[in-house]
Amino acid sequence: MQTKATHTIVVIPNNKKLDVSYYCSDLKLKEKEKKDFTDLIIQLHDCHSSIKIPRSKIKNAAAIEAIVQKTVINARGHICD
Numbered sequence: 001m002q003t004k005a006t007h008t009i010v011v012i013p014n015n016k017k018l019d020v021s022y023y024c025s026d027l028k029l030k031e032k033e034k035k036d037f038t039d040l041i042i043q044l045h046d047c048h049s050s051i052k053i054p055r056s057k058i059k060n061a062a063a064i065e066a067i068v069q070k071t072v073i074n075a076r077g078h079i080c081d
Contacts, residue, residue: 002026012072024058025039026038028050035055040068042072048080051071
């Protein structure tokens with residue numbers, strides 16, 4: 001299952017605003033994982049990062065955006081380092 005890409009602005013601690021896009025995809029998951037999990041793909045500039053999340057969270061857009069915000073803020077905008 002692949003969701004449409006969504007865009008958000010993340011403000012990191014130094015007050016820099018980052019345009020981040022994200023979507024969910026099952027393409028790289030093992031067949032037995034696809035029932036319960038999905039990959040949350042976060043794109044910042046030319047960098048992609050993925051996080052395996054429970055499939056049940058797909059229906060809660062606010063929960064997914066919170067994961068994206070927290071991930072980018074904690075990485076201080078360097079999600080691929």
